[in-house]
Amino acid sequence: MSALLELQDIWVEYGDKIVLERLSIAIAERSFVAVVGASGSGKSTFLRLILGQEAPTRGQVLLGGQPMRAECGADRGVVFQRYSVFPHLTALGNVMFGLECAGAPFTGRLFGASRRAAKETAMAMLAAVGLEHSLHVYPAQMSGGMQQRLAIAQALVKHPRILLLDEPFGALDPGIRLDMHELITRLWQEHGLTIVMVTHDISEAFKLGTRVLAFDKRRHDPQAPHRFGATVTYDLPLDRKTFPPAALVEALGDPDPQPSLLQ
Amino acid sequence: MRRLVDIRPRRGARLLLGGLPILILLVVYLFASEMRHAANSADKVLPTFSAMGQAIQGFTTDRDPMTGRTTIVADTLASLYRLGLGLGIATVTALLLGLLLGVVPLARALLGPVIMVIAVIPPIAVLPILFIVLGLDEASKIALIAIGIGPFMTRDLAGFVAALPREQFAKAQTLGANSWQLALRVALPQLMPRLIEAVRLSIGPAWVFLIAAEAVASDVGLGYRIFLVRRYFAMDIILPYVAWISLLAIAADALLLLISRKGFAWAHGDGR
Numbered sequence: 001m002s003a004l005l006e007l008q009d010i011w012v013e014y015g016d017k018i019v020l021e022r023l024s025i026a027i028a029e030r031s032f033v034a035v036v037g038a039s040g041s042g043k044s045t046f047l048r049l050i051l052g053q054e055a056p057t058r059g060q061v062l063l064g065g066q067p068m069r070a071e072c073g074a075d076r077g078v079v080f081q082r083y084s085v086f087p088h089l090t091a092l093g094n095v096m097f098g099l100e101c102a103g104a105p106f107t108g109r110l111f112g113a114s115r116r117a118a119k120e121t122a123m124a125m126l127a128a129v130g131l132e133h134s135l136h137v138y139p140a141q142m143s144g145g146m147q148q149r150l151a152i153a154q155a156l157v158k159h160p161r162i163l164l165l166d167e168p169f170g171a172l173d174p175g176i177r178l179d180m181h182e183l184i185t186r187l188w189q190e191h192g193l194t195i196v197m198v199t200h201d202i203s204e205a206f207k208l209g210t211r212v213l214a215f216d217k218r219r220h221d222p223q224a225p226h227r228f229g230a231t232v233t234y235d236l237p238l239d240r241k242t243f244p245p246a247a248l249v250e251a252l253g254d255p256d257p258q259p260s261l262l263q
Numbered sequence: 264m265r266r267l268v269d270i271r272p273r274r275g276a277r278l279l280l281g282g283l284p285i286l287i288l289l290v291v292y293l294f295a296s297e298m299r300h301a302a303n304s305a306d307k308v309l310p311t312f313s314a315m316g317q318a319i320q321g322f323t324t325d326r327d328p329m330t331g332r333t334t335i336v337a338d339t340l341a342s343l344y345r346l347g348l349g350l351g352i353a354t355v356t357a358l359l360l361g362l363l364l365g366v367v368p369l370a371r372a373l374l375g376p377v378i379m380v381i382a383v384i385p386p387i388a389v390l391p392i393l394f395i396v397l398g399l400d401e402a403s404k405i406a407l408i409a410i411g412i413g414p415f416m417t418r419d420l421a422g423f424v425a426a427l428p429r430e431q432f433a434k435a436q437t438l439g440a441n442s443w444q445l446a447l448r449v450a451l452p453q454l455m456p457r458l459i460e461a462v463r464l465s466i467g468p469a470w471v472f473l474i475a476a477e478a479v480a481s482d483v484g485l486g487y488r489i490f491l492v493r494r495y496f497a498m499d500i501i502l503p504y505v506a507w508i509s510l511l512a513i514a515a516d517a518l519l520l521l522i523s524r525k526g527f528a529w530a531h532g533d534g535r
């Protein structure tokens with residue numbers, strides 16, 4: 001199977017600071033790639049690269065075999081840790097937003113039959129994430145978990161080829177986080193999604209991912225630490241759920257990642 | 264023992280507390296006025312309430328021979344017309360420019376500096392120029408108000424849009440929004456409550472510019488009247504006029520707040 005997304009020898013530099021170096025990676029369709037790494041290891045840059053918010057200094061990004069422009073597009077959906085939903089729209093309005101943008105380039109609003117169709121689609125999507133009873137609620141009245149459910153529904157209604165999750169559950173309570181794990185796993189299977197998720201939580205990465213990427217620097221220069229960039233130091237396919245290698249656990253400082261891994 | 268910062272008055276107590284200083288001011292004025300009149304029955308500096316009542320009756324019943332309106336109605340309509348038009352022009356300009364500058368970095372680079380330069384010019388210093396260029400009629404007064412508050416509002420709104428979370432713009436783009444849709448559906452609706460807030464803050468300065476312009480060159484208007492009767496030490500007219508202006512300002516502020524709460528409930532944290 002050919003890769004859906006391919007990064008070829010990517011370098012990202014800010015001035016003389018090198019963030020990512022020699023990054024080459026291919027992501028297959030329908031995979032759930034979890035990205036872990038310490039703060040400042042370039043995993044967020046990696047996500048912005050795929051999102052198109054950032055252009056590589058060298059190298060190229062291929063999406064479906066085609067070079068990707070460094071611009072956010074409708075083929076990649078995203079859920080951030082915060083600010084993913086529009087505060088001035090209700091849940092229904094938030095999900096309909098993407099449909100309205102496609103259907104009404106000038107007014108940004110649909111009317112009549114096309115509006116009813118978009119509403120049906122949006123309501124079905126909201127039901128799929130368990131928000132069917134909160135159609136007319138504004139984000140300010142929602143809990144953090146509900147807001148993230150809404151953000152996922154908002155992204156999925158556009159059927160993105162890749163769904164990018166930037167620490168989507170980082171700000172949630174542990175119990176809510178487990179519900180969200182169930183939800184995202186179910187949606188991933190039902191919709192045949194390709195997901196790239198950045199997370200701080202290594203047990204979450206091994207629980208959800210079919211592949212775990214760890215970002216870190218291979219080389220360190222004590223005099224000029226910024227001159228070496230990070231790259232993928234561990235690339236673990238998880239066909240069967242496996243334990244993280246001890247060295248990786250130690251490097252990321254997770255005290256006890258094992259109990260939740262075998263679910 | 265409860266700390267002072269933890270004592271929160273209830274609604275009734277709050278109204279009572281808020282009314283107390285106003286009541287005290289009135290009583291103090293009453294005593295001061297009585298004392299001055301005891302010393303000099305012809306005193307004009309602190310007129311008694313009955314003298315003010317007579318003056319109020321005068322300017323609410325005497326009709327202007329030209330328009331047939333009473334003095335205060337003619338003055339109020341003239342001033343509100345200038346104020347409304349000046350505020351309206353400033354608001355519309357600030358909304359369009361603020362949106363453009365906030366959403367399009369290119370426009371910000373192009374127009375940001377010139378708007379900043381205009382915003383730091385003291386508006387009253389421009390008044391003579393406006394009188395020379397636009398004449399002494401309504402246009403110069405309206406222009407002064409618009410120039411006085413427009414650039415400030417523009418900068419405030421542009422800054423607000425630019426400070427909206429980047430994530431929202433990225434998210435909208437991944438949902439297929441183009442630049443126009445971003446401005447129309449993401450930035451503009453979130454800007455509206457802020458716009459009302461900016462208008463509320465600008466009403467104070469707008470009154471200052473209006474009264475300054477009316478004081479210099481006018482033949483009708485609230486500011487004109489105050490500066491006219493000042494020549495005769497007519498405090499019995501000036502004080503009610505000032506009170507009337509404050510009342511108008513409070514009413515405008517309350518109306519804008521109501522519009523914001525009704526129209527943009529999501530921004531006040533109690534929507535649905």
